[in-house]
Amino acid sequence: MINIAVLGCGTVGSGVIKLLAQNSETIALRGGEPISLKWVLELDKEKCETAGVADGAIAASFDDILNDEEIDIVVELIGGLEPAFSFITAAMKKGKHIVTANKDLIAVKGKEIFEIAEANQVDFYFEASVAGGIPIISPLKQALAGNRIQQVIGILNGTTNYILTKMSQEGRAFDDVLAEAQKLGYAEADPSADVEGLDAARKIAILSSIAFNSRVTLDDVYVEGITKITPADIKYADELGFIVKLLAIGKETDGQIQTRVHPAFLPKDHPLAAVNDVFNAVFVQGDAVGEIMHFGRGAGQMPTASSVMGDIIEIVRNIRQQTNGRIGCTCYEDKQALSIDCLAAQFYIRMTVTDRPGVLAGIAGVFGNHNVSLATVLQKTSQENMAELILITHEVKERDLRDALIVLKEMSIVTAINNVIRLEGVQRTEI
Numbered sequence: 217m218i219n220i221a222v223l224g225c226g227t228v229g230s231g232v233i234k235l236l237a238q239n240s241e242t243i244a245l246r247g248g249e250p251i252s253l254k255w256v257l258e259l260d261k262e263k264c265e266t267a268g269v270a271d272g273a274i275a276a277s278f279d280d281i282l283n284d285e286e287i288d289i290v291v292e293l294i295g296g297l298e299p300a301f302s303f304i305t306a307a308m309k310k311g312k313h314i315v316t317a318n319k320d321l322i323a324v325k326g327k328e329i330f331e332i333a334e335a336n337q338v339d340f341y342f343e344a345s346v347a348g349g350i351p352i353i354s355p356l357k358q359a360l361a362g363n364r365i366q367q368v369i370g371i372l373n374g375t376t377n378y379i380l381t382k383m384s385q386e387g388r389a390f391d392d393v394l395a396e397a398q399k400l401g402y403a404e405a406d407p408s409a410d411v412e413g414l415d416a417a418r419k420i421a422i423l424s425s426i427a428f429n430s431r432v433t434l435d436d437v438y439v440e441g442i443t444k445i446t447p448a449d450i451k452y453a454d455e456l457g458f459i460v461k462l463l464a465i466g467k468e469t470d471g472q473i474q475t476r477v478h479p480a481f482l483p484k485d486h487p488l489a490a491v492n493d494v495f496n497a498v499f500v501q502g503d504a505v506g507e508i509m510h511f512g513r514g515a516g517q518m519p520t521a522s523s524v525m526g527d528i529i530e531i532v533r534n535i536r537q538q539t540n541g542r543i544g545c546t547c548y549e550d551k552q553a554l555s556i557d558c559l560a561a562q563f564y565i566r567m568t569v570t571d572r573p574g575v576l577a578g579i580a581g582v583f584g585n586h587n588v589s590l591a592t593v594l595q596k597t598s599q600e601n602m603a604e605l606i607l608i609t610h611e612v613k614e615r616d617l618r619d620a621l622i623v624l625k626e627m628s629i630v631t632a633i634n635n636v637i638r639l640e641g642v643q644r645t646e647i
Contacts (some may be wrong), residue, residue, distance in 0.1 A: 220288065221287050221291065222291045224257070224292070224294035224295070225258035225263040232291060233253060235522065243529060248532065251611075252319045254287060256274055257277075257294075278299070278303055281307070288312065288531075289312065289528060291314075295318055300318055303446065304329065305329065309332065314329075314341070315527040317523070318345060319346060319531055321345075323421045326425070327431060339534055342422075344521075346515055347496045347510070349513045349518075350496055350498065352510050353423075354526075357546060360505060362504060364502065365468070367501045369464070369466075369488065369498075370498040371462065371491050371494075372462075373416045375397055376441075377462065377494050378397055380461060381493050382510050383450050398643075410558055413441040417434060421433060421436065427468075428473050438477070438555070440477065440479065448634075452564070452566065456481070456592070457483060458481035458484065461491075463482070463640055464482045472553075473551050474556075483642060497511040556614055559595065560611050560612065561640070562642055563639065567630060568602055569603055569631060570628075572628075576595075588612045588616055589609060628642050
């Protein structure tokens with residue numbers, strides 16, 4: 217018998233308890249041992265009762281779990297940095313194995329946690345911390361371990377994907393769709409972590425650390441959200457053969473890693489372009505496997521519980537075979553993190569300018585002076601002597617484009633630079 221303790225009986229915690237109860241026989245057969253839920257740590261006893269937790273299994277404090285020598289696995293599902301960090305590190309020092317779904321903890325404290333796990337020869341599994349029910353961490357560490365991973369590109373936030381999907385399919389504005397997402401429970405009352413890209417940034421830091429075998433922290437990730445995306449940008453993307461997605465991107469080139477989260481024009485024939493609504497996906501390219509994609513529900517009670525339970529079963533197998541600690545931290549290299557200024561990409565630019573002869577030539581001249589070459593120029597309807605220009609560049613350096621835009625903003629012929637969006641997944645420089 218393997219005894220576990222669950223910290224937190226919220227959405228995911230109650231899902232794990234439910235899954236263990238409904239599939240207990242199958243789980244026992246697959247792990248090789250029956251699994252018993254001995255303790256649940258939760259301040260709100262009503263949540264525990266709703267989840268079917270017996271009153272005698274509700275811990276009065278974490279010490280009940282920490283000092284119980286029969287507890288083999290602690291499942292941390294309370295979220296945040298503290299007290300989660302203190303709880304799991306104390307448990308590891310007592311020889312208890314850890315499963316968590318806490319992306320904040322991994323992105324910020326991962327290095328320290330792995331060192332403590334290794335020192336105490338315990339397992340630390342965290343599949344559910346990225347992409348909910350989609351298996352991606354275990355495949356990167358095991359099935360794809362023979363590859364040199366070249367890039368990992370993900371749609372890793374269901375809220376933003378839902379918003380952009382509705383904007384694309386229904387032509388609605390960002391604020392309108394966000395309000396709907398909040399009403400449906402897809403977005404929090406304070407949606408900033410989602411719509412500003414911070415949630416996806418934590419996840420790509422975790423995935424990049426594993427994929428490229430070098431520590432990537434949240435500070436290494438360039439982050440830009442979707443709040444500036446308008447129906448006009450969505451419409452022009454469609455005209456040009458693209459769809460707008462919030463992408464989390466990790467790439468390694470010549471031993472250097474670049475990680476970024478931002479809206480992107482993605483070709484309609486790219487595998488990620490068809491990932492809609494609240495679904496997530498991770499697109500991986502390796503030198504041996506080529507291109508593969510993992511797709512599914514990136515959040516939710518039972519999908520996330522599925523990943524948590526998978527980790528628990530794997531640890532149970534390790535306990536039976538006395539092989540705990542066999543897959544620890546894989547960040548055995550120290551690779552340089554590249555800033556966004558070093559990015560070479562194509563860009564979409566939407567700007568409003570004075571509608572008179574010579575304006576386009578003046579704008580093109582500024583771009584040319586900063587090594588920015590234009591692949592496509594479209595002039596849209598003019599109103600009151602103003603015109604909207606839609607530009608697609610050839611592949612250029614980010615820093616060169618920024619320098620050009622600084623100059624253009626000061627020119628009297630440029631009323632506004634309305635938006636600048638990177639292109640991703642384009643195989644050629646001309647559109």
